[in-house]
Amino acid sequence: MPTGPPSASSKFRAPEPVGQWVHRARLTEMLHSDRKRRLALIHAPAGFGKSTLAAQWMESLASQGLVTVWLSLDRDDNNTIWFLSHLLQAIRKARPGLEEELQQLLEERPDDAEQYVVPALINAIDEGGEDIVITLDDWHLVTEPRTRAVVERLLDAGGSHLSFIITSRTRSGLPLGRLMVRDQLLEVDAVALRFDENESQDFLVGINRLDLDAGDVASLHRTTEGWIAALQLVSLSLRDHREASELIERLSGRHASIGEYLAENVLDTLDPETLDFLLTTSVPERLCAGLASALSGVELGQAMLEKIQAQDLFLQPLDEDGTWYRYHHLFEDYLRRRLERDYPGRTKELNLIAARWYSENGFPSDAVDHALAAGDVELAVEIVEFRAMWLVEHSSMSTLLALVGKIPADHVAGQARLQTAIAWAHTLLHQSAAAQSALDRAEAVMPADATLTEHDRFELGVEGLVVQSCIDMYGDRVNHVDELDEKCFAQADLLRPWIVSVAANVSTFKKIHDGDYPLALEQQRWAAKFHGLTSGPFSGVYGQCFAGLAAYALLDLDSVDQHFTAAVELGRRKAGRYSHAARLAGAMMGQLLYERGELDKAEKLLEETRELGSEGGVVDFMLSTYGTLARIKALRGDTPRAREILDEGDLVADSLGLDRLKLVMNLERVQLGISPRTIDAEPHNAVLGAAVAQEAADTTGPRLEGLAEARHQIQLATQLRSAMADAEHEGPASPRPLATVEGARRLLSRAAAYLGPRAELNARILLAAALEQAGNREEAETTLWPALETCCRLGLVRPVLDGGSGCLDLVRATSARLRREPGPEVRSHELPRFLSILIRLDSQAKTNRDARWSAEAVSPPTGAGTTVPEPGLSQREQMILRLVEKERSNREIAQELHLGINTVKWYLKSLFNTLGVSDRRACVIEARRRHLLPPK
Known part of the structure; x- marks a missing residue:
């Protein structure tokens, strides 16, 4: 499933030459002489041939066997998730082996996706062993700091197999200083890009076949100062001009306005049909036949595009099969100004046509942009609303929220359907506060939303209940689930399958935690049809x-x-x-x-x-x-x-x-x-004493409601395990084991009564361990026996192995007894063999732990300049401590260690508490004092 809005394949192809290219030998030689530079930056204003040079370079590099990747940027790439998605698509087109799963991660981890995707991408390129050159065309369109940070990280940490060619109208947004210091930067600016006189001669006379003498070429070169776009306009103007010298003389001194002057002269020579086609198709940033026909009213849109291209009217193909095109930026800007001048108000109409065409053809982001450019915010809302739930069902929540982000908030707030979709997106991203806020807005505006029918209101009402139940489920609550039976399941065939499918899951979640396992399974059998109908x-x-x-x-x-x-x-x-x-x-x-x-x-x-x-x-x-x-x-x-x-x-x-x-x-x-x-509870003895009193009354006690029962049993198990650990340290004289046994009996009773066979199995194993610790070997073996039989039958080894040392003592004793005197209760050799497996696995685990501890114990002594980890300081804390010493920011630490920024903050808080400090500077000072860091 692709991430982000659908993209034309033209984003991933270098521009094709219109006719012939002027061979830029001097600039290509510059690239080859500095091949190992990490970044080649081509920067200049519009019309200097930046993209053309980059395309020539890519063609040259590909001929040498390098993997070349092209990505044409647009303003949507300011959305970091979309930028990364487009980058991955571009790389995968050039090197299909790249794992597609990185794409999905972008949608599902929008807050910190780059922390996982960028390192994985760098590793994949390194492991591939091939040199890859990525061209980012029109970098100046990217202004979002987060997206810029992604490219900065790729440039800084990309490894020897990754390099970039970037074209831009500016030098901003790139780590040029660091790259320059490392001698990893090659720059080509406007001065270098201008045609020299020989290249001007080649372009005007050699390629465009103009009848010009050396003086005319020299004069034009001086007048245009080698500005490529101006020379192209000159060639069009001179094509049918009998007195070339006269035109060249008139152009002298007009460099500041030469573009408009020549464009005016070129356009005035065109027939009305061609001129109208140029003007009407200048509104979108890229064109295809269907869109061109919709905008211009010309049925044969493809034929007209090919005619325009054949006339060298600044129309550039963006793919090999001639599906997508764009006008040269300077020419496009002029056409748009001419359209506004000659046909006031028509631009709005054309933007609306483009918006509807893009929406109908699966390009929602472009559609929204054109609707907003036309000032029709309602249409933009309609476009996003139409696409919203499809995006949710396909786990493209981040794409939906990015599309919504383009629309003014006050126009989104009153849309019940769209607010419900937004609530879904935030819910599935575990952003409960934002989800609740969107859901509350949807419910508040629903009565006043005139676009809704009675069925819409019914369905949205049920859907809102399902979203609320889903928010509660992710928060480990089951507050609203009982309402689903009446409001959702009884009328399931009147609702979209997605609503019923999710509602069934939430209801199943509650039944599981009510202990109604057969009903939970029955619910899922019923829901299978609806699951199958979701997309x-x-x-x-x-x-x-x-x-x-x-x-x-x-x-x-x-x-x-x-x-x-x-x-x-x-x-x-x-x-x-x-x-x-x-x-x-x-x-x-x-x-x-x-x-x-x-x-x-x-x-x-x-x-x-x-x-x-x-x-x-x-x-x-x-x-x-x-x-x-x-x-x-x-x-x-x-x-x-x-x-x-x-x-x-x-x-x-x-x-x-x-x-x-x-x-x-x-x-x-x-x-x-x-x-x-x-333990966030009463002292062990008091709790266990209460358990003994309750057990003495021979009552299990009532089942606590929903998830409260599970929480209660977890707390009781924790108290029992903790008491057993304390008793083990205190030795045989400890009074704890008897109380622990009674508490364990109570836990087994509740587990069997309320949480089912699996919980009963674990509680039985715990009781057996408690009995063994209390010295009651016979009852311990009797208690453990059914658990051993169950685990043997099901092939489960860890429940017994995780039961603790006392449990393993019982296993060894039982195994030894069965070898001595196999009783009638052992119906096959399976159980003795199973016990042998448990004993062997336990021995292996101990060997692994002992080997690790031994390796740590005999590790070489620390030398000068090394640090000695303090007991209680984890490896991750030590790494963060060293980065704090280097004055790295939280975000930089997160990037280097591939952590979320909140995780870094948590570790810092733990470090401060351990060292008894309140800020970073004091942390470093105290760490040095304790020899956790080398002295300054």
Whole structure:
């Protein structure tokens, strides 16, 4: 799925010569002599042949076997996402092996996409091993600092295989000073671009076959000062002029207005039909036959374009097959002024024609530009509104918001349909505040929106409820879902499939967290028809993932595998390998693979999902992304990395207000023992004492509503794990184990009653570990046995292995007992073999951790000028500390480490707290004092 508005292929092709080119040998030689420069900048005012020279250079470089890429810029490229999208498309046309999935990332990470795409692009070019030269034509049209920063980063960090040719009317927006110091800059300015007398002779006499003597050529060269556009106009004027010397004499001294003078003389010699065609087709920046016919009323638009081109009337083809054209900028400007002078008011009419043509032919950005140029804001709104939900369904949320950004805000505010689409876009980008604001505006203006029919109001009312429910779901709430049964599902056939599809997913989410797993699966079976009718993969992927979650809760692993596999395949097939949808499905599949012990595959998928950051789906997806990935890193012996991942999970939880995610990150820390256990609850003994009292009354207690039950059980598990860890440190005399056992019984009771077989399995394993710690080996083995049988049958190794040291002691004891006296309860050799696998995997994990610790212990002593990491300072914090010392800004640190800027701020806050300082300068001073940085 392409990112950004559709683009004519002409953006990606160098201009073709009209007739012959003057061979610029002296300038081409300059390029070849400085081939290894990172940037060749060609800058001059209009009409000096910048694009033509760049095209000649590209042709020459391609003949030497280099990969050449052309991108013609326009004002839409000020949108950084669109610029990057166009750049990737251009590169992929020249080198098809470039991964298409980078495109999708642009739509799904609009706030910091370049942090991921630019490094990936640089790496892909380096790994390809081929030299690539990228031409950016008309750079002066790009004024957005963020887009300029992307090109600056490519120029600074692009590596030896990447270089640029840039044409521009100015020198601004490029890191010229740094490039000059590094001897990586080649500049060609207006003085160098002017034709010398020999080139003027070649152009006027050799190519245009004008009957001029050496004196005439010299006079024209002096008069035009080698200005190429003026010489081209001269050649047209002299073509049918009998007295060349007389015209040349009249031109003498008129250099300031020579362009208009000659254009006037050229146009006055044309027949009325040709002149009218030129004037009416000058309004858009590029032309094709259909658009030209619509503007001019000439049926044979292609034939007319070819006639204009044959007459050398400054019409340049933009592609090889002659589909798209543009006028030379100077000639175009003059034609537009002439149109306004001769036909006042006609420009508005032509802009409206162009707007409608572009809209009907799939170019919404151009359509909006022309509608606004005509002053018809309502038409611009209509164009965006017509395209809006198609963009949402295809995960092109950033493109939609960029199109909306072109329209004055006061004209957008009163449009209920458009505000609803904007709310969808922000919701799917996890921008809840902006989504809520747009949704509230849609509901407020709906009664006064005269464009709406009664059915429109009904549908928008239901759609608004679905958007609100979706906002709540991403916030880990299920506040409005019950209303969907009556208002949406009962009238599903009257609604667009997208509305019903998403509503079914939200309803399924609630049923999962109410413990109604069979109903959740039934909901998804019913919704399959609506998922299939949506045009994009997004809601279908969510539906498969939610069905998989419900099946997981029931431990129906065959169904889980089917649903998660279908989700991954759907996301990749419809949106790409690294699309948002595919990565979300990857989080779920990664969890399944992890529990089966396939750590390498799981790690790869979870790392890919982790790149989504705060846009990583609902909380259930994030639990896998951060919690499971941290476990894998810990198993690798990389505790600092595990801590770092859990810290990132905390950051996301804090920024989005996701309490359940925060609680699980804390539980993972306790289980992995990688940071102080800070429990946001009562002291352990008091809590466990309450649990004992409740258990003594032999009551499970009522189920807490919705997600509150899951949160409660997470908190209880955290308290139990923390108490068990404390008891392990305190030794056999600790009074904690008995209280822990009673708390674990309570957790098992609630898990079995309210959260289903999977939660019961985990709670059973925890209770067995607590019983073992309390010295009750016989009951511990009896308690663990059903869990072992279940895990053996399903091929799940991690639930038992993650149960802790006490659980593994039980596994070894059970394995040894079965070898001595296999009882009648062991119906095959599968369980003993499974226990052997668990023991072997645990030993391997310990070996990996020991090997890493041993390597760190025997690492060479630090020498002069090196720093000694302080205990508690992660590797990432050390890297950021060194960049702070170099006075890098937060954004520069984010760019260098490929982090979001908010993540950098979080790490800085952590650094300041660790060092007891409040600003950057004090941070560096204190770090030096503690020998975390070398002395100044």
